[in-house]
Amino acid sequence: MLVKIKLNGQMIQEDVHPQTLLLDWLRDHGCYSVKRGCETAxxxxxxxxxxxxxxLSCAMLVSRCNGHAIVTLEGMQEQAKEFAHFMANQGAEQCGFCTPGLIMNVFAMEKELKNxxxxxxxxxxxxxxxxxxGYMSQLRAIKAYLNRGEQS
Incomplete structure (x- = not known):
């Protein structure tokens, strides 16, 4: 099946197997921030x-993304660098395996919810x-990040 997807700002057109998961397709295209964890969404x-x-890319077929834009953490490096400072300052970084997915949701929340x-x-x-x-250090980092404009 031929798909045309804008991945992190770059158009990709290729044949894919109809049952290919978006997660696998993204990793095949160098988006290693996208992790397989539970396989149950x-x-x-x-x-x-x-x-x-x-x-959740583990629950989405790449064929359903035809004609759409996908952004991974690789496409948000500048914003991610800023957020990383807040995580480090709060001791919220442990193994880091969950961090890319968390960051993508924090950025989405920031766009969707005001204060x-x-x-x-x-x-x-x-x-x-x-x-x-244990989530508390992550929560402190997220609150500090969201309130960064209020700091003098």
Missing amino acids: NCGLCTVWLDEKPI PTEDEIKEYLAGNLCRCT
Whole structure:
């Protein structure tokens, strides 16, 4: 099946097997930030943006992305560098395996919610599993990142 997908700003057109998962296709195209974690669409490690909305790439066929734009963390490096400082300052970085999916959802939340409460942040990111941090340092980093414009 011929697909045409804009990946991180670059148009790609190629034949794909109809049952190819988006996660596998992205990794085949060098997007190694996209991780396979649970294979049940429950952990958030494979989060990418489809037309600027977060989706789980392990639960999406690449054929369904034909004519759409996909963004992975590789396509958001400058913004990711800024966020990384907040994670490091709060000790929120442990093994880092879950971080790319978390970051993609934080950036989506930032676009969608204005001045989210702590409960709204927790609800929005509930599908991002982390086995190392205990979440509190991540939550502090996210709140500091979202409030960065208010700091003097």
